[in-house]
Amino acid sequence: SYVLTQPPSVSVAPGKTARITCGGNNIGSKSVHWYQQKPGQAPVLVIYYDSDRPSGIPERFSGSNSGNTATLTISRVEAGDEADYYCQVWDSSSDHPVVFGGGTKLTVL
Amino acid sequence: EVQLVETGGGLIQPGGSLRLSCAASGFTVSSNYMSWVRQAPGKGLEWVSVIYSGGSTYYADSVKGRFTISRDNSKNTLYLQMNSLRAEDTAVYYCARDATLGGWGWFDPWGQGTLVTVSS
Numbered sequence: 001s002y003v004l005t006q007p008p009s010v011s012v013a014p015g016k017t018a019r020i021t022c023g024g025n026n027i028g029s030k031s032v033h034w035y036q037q038k039p040g041q042a043p044v045l046v047i048y049y050d051s052d053r054p055s056g057i058p059e060r061f062s063g064s065n066s067g068n069t070a071t072l073t074i075s076r077v078e079a080g081d082e083a084d085y086y087c088q089v090w091d092s093s094s095d096h097p098v099v100f101g102g103g104t105k106l107t108v109l
Numbered sequence: 110e111v112q113l114v115e116t117g118g119g120l121i122q123p124g125g126s127l128r129l130s131c132a133a134s135g136f137t138v139s140s141n142y143m144s145w146v147r148q149a150p151g152k153g154l155e156w157v158s159v160i161y162s163g164g165s166t167y168y169a170d171s172v173k174g175r176f177t178i179s180r181d182n183s184k185n186t187l188y189l190q191m192n193s194l195r196a197e198d199t200a201v202y203y204c205a206r207d208a209t210l211g212g213w214g215w216f217d218p219w220g221q222g223t224l225v226t227v228s229s
Contacts, residue, residue, distance in 0.1 A: 033215040035154075042203055042222055043154065048215035086154050090213045095167055096156070098144055103153035 002091040004101035011107045012077050020104045022070040022087035030089045032070040034063060037084045037103075046085075047072060074106070082108045111135035111218055113204050118223030125194050125227075131187040131204030131220055139182045142207035144216065145189045147200035147225075157202070158189065161212060172198075194227045201225075 005023040012018040022032060032050050035043035045054050047063040050070065060075045074081055087101040117129040129145070145157040158168045158178040166178050177190040187204050201224050205216035 031213070035216070037154075042219040043205075043216070044219075045215055045217045048208075048217075054217070084153075088154075088216070092213060096169060097167055098146075098156040098159055100146075100154045100156060 001094055001096045002089065002099045004087055004089065004099055006085075006087060006101040006104045008102070009105045009107065011109055012074075013109045014077055014079060016077055018074040018077050018081070018106055020072040020074075020085050020106065022072070022101050023068055024070075024089065024099075025068060027068055027070050027089065028066045030065075030091075032063065032065050033088045034072045035086045035088065036081075037086065038082075043086065077106075077108055079108050082106055111206070113206065113218055113220035115202065115204055115220040115223040118202065118225045120226045120228065121194055122229050123195060123227055126190070126192045127194065127225060129189040129191065129202055129204075129223060129225070131189075133185050133187065133206070136206070137182070138180050138185050138187050138206075140210060142212045142214075143178075143180065143187045144205050144207070145178060145187075146203045146205055146216075146219075147198075148203070148222075149197075149200040152200075155200070160187070162210075191225070194225075196227050199225060199227050 034047040036046045037043040050065040051063040062073045112134045114132045144159040160178045175193045179188045201222040203222045205219045208217045
């Protein structure tokens with residue numbers, strides 16, 4: 001089955017740019033969605049279809065996807081961005097069609 | 110407003126059964142792909158099961174043969190019947206809607222989650 005690999009943690013200073021990667025075999029051929037989860041809360045969609053942003057999500061959040069890596073980029077990081085981030089794809093040819101990455105803990109220093 | 114509300118979690122002994130419900134409002138559950146996703150304490154998100162709008166169902170290997178996903182169109186509710194529960198099934202269980210009518214899309218919204226604790 002398809003596997004998505006994320007770094008367990010990323011640290012960034014306030015005001016700087018955080019990049020969270022999501023690796024998968026030829027992931028560039030799939031649509032990648034990103035979720036933010038804060039402690040005790042349900043996940044919230046922050047990026048869909050690789051780079052589209054839902055209403056209400058700041059423009060500081062952006063995404064890209066090419067080759068074997070998708071990337072969630074958070075510009076001008078704020079303390080409130082500290083959370084776990086998960087990437088997700090569909091593997092439509094599989095009996096296990098929904099795949100999540102292992103998650104990345106973003107720490108704002 | 111599109112909303113999902115899960116109920117049915119609780120403390121259950123190993124080997125027991127539990128049925129989770131996910132009541133939907135603002136849309137029709139049979140029109141969208143609907144999934145259950147769980148999160149064990151301190152762990153990441155784990156996909157559990159999906160039911161397609163056409164009715165096909167799929168399961169993670171960890172629950173296949175023990176869990177059954179279903180929906181009641183008249184109640185606009187999604188279910189997860191969980192049998193032969195194990196300690197490793199302890200988690201917060203979320204239901205989530207694939208926001209695209211054709212499937213293969215993003216999950217939005219998610220329910221608030223319901224905690225299932227399997228322990229003697």
